[in-house]
Every structure is written in structure tokens, then in C-alpha cells.
Amino acid sequence: MPELPEVETVRRIAAPLVIGRSITGITMNPTFTCVLEAPDGMDPVSSLIGRTIMDVERRGKYLLFLLGADLWMVIHLRMTGRLLVVDHQASPVRFEHLGIALDNGKDLRFGDQRKFGRVRVTLPEEVEALSFRLGPEPFDRQVTGRWLHGALERRSGKIKAVLLDQHLLAGLGNIYVDEALFRARIHPERIARNLSLEEATRLIGAIRHVLRSAIANQGTTFSSFENPYGEAGSNADFLRVYGKGRGALSCPRCGTALEHLVVGGRGTTFCPRCQLLPGQDTSSASPA
């Protein structure tokens, strides 16, 4: 599931391969006609042809290709999208929807098993609006424990659901929310506004830690994620709770059996001992 670290991995690898290259052709798989979008009245294919890729940026889980002063291409991988860089002669990648031929004999290929991903050719004001409605990047200087504590003040939902809301903070998904809450020892069903300043500070530190580690490991490949070379990321080997709550696996910190819940409509794994809910009996939480 591409979250911030996976999208950043794609950006870092793709950028040097495509920046400065011009788009010479577009191929679309007729089976998947809905993937390439543009504003009303704009033809996405003719808008792309001849454009030079000036930069590749990331905002939250969105990849932003700058195509001159007045045009962008925005890609969202959603759950199973992949963006690969291959030779122009290479056969279609698995579930290929779209191919973008470049003037150096390489192609950018977009593939998506589940048709949720999107490629949108768009105008600068639309990209500004997109960025405006997203929360800040977790690594922004303004994002401190005090900032998070203030941002959570008006939120009465569960902390896990609030962290999945891209309007609050951009880039977190199910994997890294579970990992960060575990690291910060905060129960996923805690009411957001009840977190103390100390807890919010711990949480933002944990978020940054899990994201930084995952980027260093080139992302988590749980099922389908691949970088633009078609390689898996290694971060799945370092996950401490995500995906481990259904097999009677134990907490890597205290050995208690991990538990599985649905929070915010998403599968959630946590340690019931390390991540206590206030009001729960804490007398059994003696050191392991």
C-alpha cells in the first residue's frame, strides 16, 4: 500500500531517470480507459506530447511531475499502483494501463491491478488547491509535538482515524499509523483530543522515526509495491505490529499476544499491554 515512504521511494528513483526528458508518445491499454484524466476541455494526450519533465515532487501520497510553467501531471498510486521506468521496447508491465515514451528510449509505465490509481494532467491552480487541502508534511519544521497537540484539540475521533485523515497530516496510511502508535505506546482508539502534550510529542517523534526508517528501506512491500526498477522494498522485515494481529503473534516489546481491531474502517493491530486505554486496569502492566 503506497504511503509516504513508498511514494518518496518512487520519486527518488524516478526523478533522475526522467528529469530533462521530453515526452514523445503516449500508449493506453484500451482495457483501462479511465486512468488518464484532465480538466474539462483539455485533451490529456495532446497536452502531454512534447512536454519536458522539469521536476518530480511529492506531496503526501501524490507524485507531481512538473511539465513546464503551466502544466503538471499528478499520479496517485492508491493501493496497488506501480510506476516503472523500462526500455521503450520492453513488453507491457503487469496490469499496465498507460505508457509514457521519453526521448531517451525509456518509458514511464503505470500499472495497477485494481484500477484505483489515477494519472491526471492538470493546471498549476489545481495542484495548489490539492496541496492546500492536505495537511502539512510530517517532516515540515512547523510539525512539532505542540503543533500536533493543538491540531488534535478539536478532534473527537479516535487517534488512528484522525491520523489517517490526510487533511490533518499528509502521507500516513494504515501501515505506518499502526507502527507509529505502537512505537509511541498509544492505543489506536484513544480520543484524539485527550492526548497529552507529552503523548503528542512522543507520537510525532514516532511518526517521523517509522517514516524515516521505511524510506531508508525503500518502502514496505506487503503484496504489490515495487520501485521504478521493479524491486521490492525491504521495510516489511522491520514492521513490529502491522499485519501481525491475526496469527497469535506476540508483542516484540513485552511478549503479550497482539490484538486485532477495526478502527476507522481499517484493520488495526496493537499491543493491549504496551498501548493501554486510560481507565483500563493497569495493575497487570508490570515490567516484562
Place this chain on the structure above:
DNA sequence: CAATCAACCTGGGTGC
């Protein structure tokens, strides 16, 4: 305004 939840998809896994 904020919270909740269904809908969108389909390969892979499970249970019988």
C-alpha cells in the same frame, strides 16, 4: 464542521 461508512476493485486466501 466533524465523524462515520459504503463504494470502488480484484487477486489471493480460507473454509467446506
Place this chain on the structure above:
DNA sequence: TGCACCCAGGTTGATT
């Protein structure tokens, strides 16, 4: 071995 489910989740949009 076959088959009918069920599950995974990022985002949007409807509803409360």
C-alpha cells in the same frame, strides 16, 4: 480439486 465466499485499503462522497 473446486467453489463460494471474504479480505485488503486510499480516497471520495453521502449521510448523520
